[in-house]
Amino acid sequence: MAQSDELKTEQLPKRIGRAAFIFIFSCIGLVFSLGASVAFGVSDIELSTVWQAVVAFDPAQTNHQVIQELRLPRAVGAALVGSFLAVSGAVMQGLTRNPLASPSVMGVTHGAAFALIVALVFFPSLSNIGMTFASFIGAGLAVLLVFTVGSFSSGGLTPVKLALAGVAIGGMLSSLSTAISLHFQVAKQMSFWYAGGLANTDWTSVQILLVAGGIGLVIAIAISKAMTVLSLGEDVSKGLGQNTILVKSLGVVVVFLLSGAAVSVAGTVGFIGLVIPHISRFLVGADYRLIIPVSAVLGGWLLVAADTGARLVNAPYETPVGAITAFIGVPFFLYLARGNRGNM
Amino acid sequence: MGQARYRFTAWMTGLLFLIIGILLISLNMGPVQISPGDVFQTFIGEGSAREELVLFNFRLPGIVIAIFVGMALSLSGAILQGVTKNGLADPGILGINSGAGLVVVLYIFLFQSSMSSLSGWGIYLLPVSALLGAFIAAAIIYALAWKKGVEPIRLILVGIGVNAGFGAGLILFQVQMNPQDFMQAMVWLSGDIWSANWHFVSAVVPGIILLIIYALFKSSALNVLNLGDDLAMGLGAPVEKERLILLVIAVGLAGLSVAAAGGIAFLGLVAPHIARRVVGPKHQVMLPVSTLLGAAILLAADTIGSNIIAPAEIPVGIVVTIVSTPYFVYLLMKTA
Numbered sequence: 036m037a038q039s040d041e042l043k044t045e046q047l048p049k050r051i052g053r054a055a056f057i058f059i060f061s062c063i064g065l066v067f068s069l070g071a072s073v074a075f076g077v078s079d080i081e082l083s084t085v086w087q088a089v090v091a092f093d094p095a096q097t098n099h100q101v102i103q104e105l106r107l108p109r110a111v112g113a114a115l116v117g118s119f120l121a122v123s124g125a126v127m128q129g130l131t132r133n134p135l136a137s138p139s140v141m142g143v144t145h146g147a148a149f150a151l152i153v154a155l156v157f158f159p160s161l162s163n164i165g166m167t168f169a170s171f172i173g174a175g176l177a178v179l180l181v182f183t184v185g186s187f188s189s190g191g192l193t194p195v196k197l198a199l200a201g202v203a204i205g206g207m208l209s210s211l212s213t214a215i216s217l218h219f220q221v222a223k224q225m226s227f228w229y230a231g232g233l234a235n236t237d238w239t240s241v242q243i244l245l246v247a248g249g250i251g252l253v254i255a256i257a258i259s260k261a262m263t264v265l266s267l268g269e270d271v272s273k274g275l276g277q278n279t280i281l282v283k284s285l286g287v288v289v290v291f292l293l294s295g296a297a298v299s300v301a302g303t304v305g306f307i308g309l310v311i312p313h314i315s316r317f318l319v320g321a322d323y324r325l326i327i328p329v330s331a332v333l334g335g336w337l338l339v340a341a342d343t344g345a346r347l348v349n350a351p352y353e354t355p356v357g358a359i360t361a362f363i364g365v366p367f368f369l370y371l372a373r374g375n376r377g378n379m
Numbered sequence: 380m381g382q383a384r385y386r387f388t389a390w391m392t393g394l395l396f397l398i399i400g401i402l403l404i405s406l407n408m409g410p411v412q413i414s415p416g417d418v419f420q421t422f423i424g425e426g427s428a429r430e431e432l433v434l435f436n437f438r439l440p441g442i443v444i445a446i447f448v449g450m451a452l453s454l455s456g457a458i459l460q461g462v463t464k465n466g467l468a469d470p471g472i473l474g475i476n477s478g479a480g481l482v483v484v485l486y487i488f489l490f491q492s493s494m495s496s497l498s499g500w501g502i503y504l505l506p507v508s509a510l511l512g513a514f515i516a517a518a519i520i521y522a523l524a525w526k527k528g529v530e531p532i533r534l535i536l537v538g539i540g541v542n543a544g545f546g547a548g549l550i551l552f553q554v555q556m557n558p559q560d561f562m563q564a565m566v567w568l569s570g571d572i573w574s575a576n577w578h579f580v581s582a583v584v585p586g587i588i589l590l591i592i593y594a595l596f597k598s599s600a601l602n603v604l605n606l607g608d609d610l611a612m613g614l615g616a617p618v619e620k621e622r623l624i625l626l627v628i629a630v631g632l633a634g635l636s637v638a639a640a641g642g643i644a645f646l647g648l649v650a651p652h653i654a655r656r657v658v659g660p661k662h663q664v665m666l667p668v669s670t671l672l673g674a675a676i677l678l679a680a681d682t683i684g685s686n687i688i689a690p691a692e693i694p695v696g697i698v699v700t701i702v703s704t705p706y707f708v709y710l711l712m713k714t715a
Binding site: 135184187188194195196198199200202203204206207209210211213214217218305306354355357358361362364365368369372373 | 523526536537541547551565566569644693694700704711712713
C-alpha cells in the first residue's frame with residue numbers, strides 16, 4: 036500500500052479541503068449519535084429534555100439525573116474509547132506498514148485485560164487510576180512481545196505472522212487470565228472485560244480517559260508527519276534524516292496509552308482499530324496528519340452508534356458491544372484477507 | 380532406512396510407555412488419593428467398592444477421552460498442515476473448533492435445559508451437532524478463501540477472521556444464559572473434558588477410532604499431495620478428490636474432539652511439529668508418532684490441570700495453550 040500512495044502526499048492542498056469536509060461531516064454525525072445515545076435507552080427521553088439536562092441541570096428531575104449520571108458519561112466514554120482505539124490502530128498500521136495491525140488483532144487488548152485481572156487479584160485495594168496504570172503496563176507488555184516476535188522472525192513481520200502472533204499471544208494471555216480468575220474466583224469481572232462494554236462508565240472513567248488519552252492523542256498528532264514519511268519505508272525515512280527509532284518509540288507510547296486507557300474502561304472491544312484507519316485512509320489518502328484526526332472522530336462515532344445499538348437490539352438486555360463491532364469488523368477483516376494487496 | 384525404522388519403533392514404544400506412565404499417575408491423583416498398589420488391586424477386581432467407583436466411574440472415562448481427543452486433534456492438525464501445505468494450520472486457529480463449539484452451544488441451550496442435564500439420546504446427538512458445526516465452519520472458510528484456488532496464507536487469514544466471527548456469535552448467544560451457564564460455556568469453549576462418563580465415551584470415541592484408522596491408512600496419499608499438485612497429478616493421483624477426503628477426515632476428527640473436550644487450540648499444531656522433528660516428514664511414520672504424542676500431551680495437561688490448584692481445576696485447554704504457545708511463537712519466528 037505504501038508505494039501506490041507515495042505520490043498522493045504531493046496533492047496535499049487539494050486533499051485538505053476534502054479532509055476538512057469529511058472531518059466536519061463526521062463531527063456532526065458524532066454529535067447526532069451522542070444525542071441519540073443519550074436520548075434512547077430503557078426509557079426514551081426527549082431530545083429537548085436532554086438539552087435541558089445539559090445546560091440547566093435540575094437535580095430534582097429523575098430524567099436529568101439519569102442523563103447526567105448514567106447516559107452522558109457513557110456516551111462521552113464511548114466516543115473517547117472508540118477514537119482512542121481507532122487512533123492506536125492507525126499508528127500501529129503506520130509504524131508496521133502492515134494492513135492488519137490493530138490493537139485487537141495484535142493481542143494488545145488482551146494484554147491490558149490480563150494486567151487488569153492480575154491487579155484485581157493481587158492488589159484488590161488499587162484505585163481506579165492504579166487500575167488504569169496496570170492496564171497501560173499490560174498493553175505495553177503485549178506490544179513489546181509482538182514486536183519482539185516480529186523483529187526476531189526470519190522474513191520480518193508479514194501480515195500473516197503478525198495475525199498469528201497476535202492470536203498466540205492473545206490466546207496465551209487470556210488463558211492465563213482464565214486460570215487466575217478460576218483460582219481466585221473473579222471470573223465475573225473477567226467476563227466483563229472480555230465481553231467488552233460501556234455499562235459501568237462514569238465521570239471518573241471519563242476523566243481517566245481524557246488525561247491518558249489526551250496525552251496519547253497529542254503525541255500521535257505530533258508524530259503524524261514523521262509517520263507519513265516512515266510509512267513510505269524505513270530507508271526513505273532515514274534518508275530524509277528522520278530519527279526513526281524516536282518516531283517508533285513515541286508511536287509505541289501512543290499505542291499503549293490509548294489502548295490501555297480504552298481497555299481499562301471498556302474491556303476488549305475489537306475491530307474498531309482495524310476498520311476505521313482503513314476507511315480514513317480510503318477517504319483522505321495516505322497522509323497521517325489527516326488520517327489521525329479523521330480516525331479519531333470516525334472511531335468515536337462508530338463506537339457511540341454501536342453502543343446505542345447494543346442497548347436497543349435486545350432491550351431491556353444489553354448486547355455486548357464487542358459483538359456488534361465484530362459484526363462490522365469481521366467482514367472487513369475477511370475483505371482485507373482476501374485482497375492480495377502488495378505486501379500481504 | 381534401517382535406522383529410520385529403528386527410530387520410529389523406538390519413539391512409538393517410548394511414547395506408549397509414557398502414556399501408560401502418565402495414565403498410572405493420573406489414576407493415583409485427585410481428591411481421593413489411591414496408591415498404585417490399590418489401583419492394581421482394583422483393576423484385577425479386588426478393590427473396595429469406593430475405589431472401584433472412583434476409578435471406573437470418575438477417573439477412567441476422563442482419561443480415555445483425553446487420550447482419544449489428543450490423538451484426534453494432533454492427527455487433524457497434521458492432516459490440515461499437509462493438505463494446506465502450511466505448517467501453521469490447526470483446527471483451533473482455522474476456526475473449525477469455534478464453529479463446532481457454536482453449534483454445540485446452540486444445540487444445548489435450544490434443545491436441552493443445561494449442560495449438565497444431557498441424557499438419553501441427547502448425548503448421541505451432541506457429537507452430531509459438533510460435526511455439523513465443524514463442517515459448516517470448514518465450508519465457510521474454504522468458500523471465503525477460494526479465489527481461483529485456495530492459497531495457504533489466505534486460508535489461514537480467513538480462518539482467523541471466521542474464528543473471530545464465530546466468537547462474536549457465541550458472545551451474543553451467551554448473554555441470554557444465566558451467569559453460571561455463561562461461565563461454564565466460557566470454560567468449555569477454551570477446552571474442558573466436561574462430561575467424563577461412559578455414555579459419553581461410547582458416543583464419541585468409536586467415531587474417533589474409525590477416523591484415526593482411516594487417516595493412518597490414507598497417509599501415503601498425503602505424501603503424494605505434498606509433492607505439489609502438478610507432480611501428484613503426473614503420478615496419477617486424483618488430487619482434488621484425495622484432498623477433499625483428507626479434509627473431511629480432519630474436520631470430522633476436530634468436530635468429534637470439540638464434542639468431547641471443547642475447543643482445545645494449539646495441540647493440533649504443536650504435536651505434528653514435534654513428531655516431524657523427531658522422525659522426519661514422511662507421513663507414514665510422522666502421523667502415528669504425532670497421534671501418540673498428542674495423546675501423551677493432552678493426558679499430561681489434563682492431569683496437571685486437575686491437580687495443580689486442587690480442589691479447583693484448570694480446564695485442560697488452558698493448560699495446553701499456556702504450555703504450547705511459546706513453542707508456537709518460536710515456530711512462527713523460525714518459518715519464513
